[in-house]
Amino acid sequence: MYLTTIEFECFADTTISQAEKAINQVLDCWRYNGQIIGREFPVVIKDATFSTRVVCPEENSLLESHQSAQVKRAKQALSDVGLLSPKIKSLGRDINSDDSDLCESPSWQVLYTNYLQSCSPLRCGDHFTPIPLYHLPAVANGDHKQLVKWQEDWSACDQLQMNGSILEHGALMEMSSTKSHLFKRGSNLCKRLEYLTKTPTYLYLYRVGGESLSTEKARACPSCGGQWKLDEVEHDIFDFKCDSCRLVSNISWDFKR
Numbered sequence: 001m002y003l004t005t006i007e008f009e010c011f012a013d014t015t016i017s018q019a020e021k022a023i024n025q026v027l028d029c030w031r032y033n034g035q036i037i038g039r040e041f042p043v044v045i046k047d048a049t050f051s052t053r054v055v056c057p058e059e060n061s062l063l064e065s066h067q068s069a070q071v072k073r074a075k076q077a078l079s080d081v082g083l084l085s086p087k088i089k090s091l092g093r094d095i096n097s098d099d100s101d102l103c104e105s106p107s108w109q110v111l112y113t114n115y116l117q118s119c120s121p122l123r124c125g126d127h128f129t130p131i132p133l134y135h136l137p138a139v140a141n142g143d144h145k146q147l148v149k150w151q152e153d154w155s156a157c158d159q160l161q162m163n164g165s166i167l168e169h170g171a172l173m174e175m176s177s178t179k180s181h182l183f184k185r186g187s188n189l190c191k192r193l194e195y196l197t198k199t200p201t202y203l204y205l206y207r208v209g210g211e212s213l214s215t216e217k218a219r220a221c222p223s224c225g226g227q228w229k230l231d232e233v234e235h236d237i238f239d240f241k242c243d244s245c246r247l248v249s250n251i252s253w254d255f256k257r
């Protein structure tokens with residue numbers, strides 16, 4: 001991913017709170033379209049210019065050709081509060097983050113995230129690298145907000161179960177049961193993505209607990225009850241894959257080595 005500086009210059013009198021609101025709106029819309037990654041964007045003001053640093057999936061993520069109607073509207077609204085269009089400068093590749101997927105058309109893709117991950121929640125099934133969301137047709141209402149919100153909820157559940165102090169069981173159920181709201185939302189998003197991209201799109205189902213390694217290996221698909229064990233683990237995570245239910249999962253993390 002790429003570190004990018006963004007500057008918003010004032011051309012007329014504005015108040016800090018008005019400018020802040022308009023800038024945050026642009027940042028939110030970019031984030032919901034997958035053009036910038038992360039949650040917190042500190043904005044500094046110096047010499048009538050507001051600036052911030054963001055992480056982008058690619059060097060050219062902020063091109064207008066990638067933007068959603070929401071981004072366009074938010075950028076237009078900047079002039080109402082006396083700000084010029086954002087000036088964008090790429091600082092280079094962030095050595096600590098994943099590279100984006102380069103496939104023209106992956107043979108399959110998977111909706112997968114965890115509490116540490118801030119890149120796109122959709123990954124190429126062949127390389128397990130994140131697919132920039134703005135390369136995909138919008139899932140709903142012109143952008144990818146539903147996918148970003150699903151990712152936020154999944155990461156929050158993962159964080160709760162990692163911390164293990166409050167709401168652990170409810171969080172775990174959301175991530176690992178085919179009956180949960182999070183599962184249903186993820187599954188609907190996968191169906192939508194598959195319809196839009198014509199690429200088989202799988203949902204990752206988290207698995208922890210269980211009795212033993214042998215019972216774990218014999219586990220059936222929780223959705224159709226069919227055999228879904230893979231001969232070889234894929235991307236060090238997926239031991240199970242059901243092609244009819246479009247699900248992938250792991251041998252319980254309690255027994256997986």
Ligand SMILES: [Zn+2]
Nearest residue numbers: 101103124127
């Ligand atoms: Zn790929």
Ligand SMILES: [Zn+2]
Nearest residue numbers: 221224242245
């Ligand atoms: Zn199945």
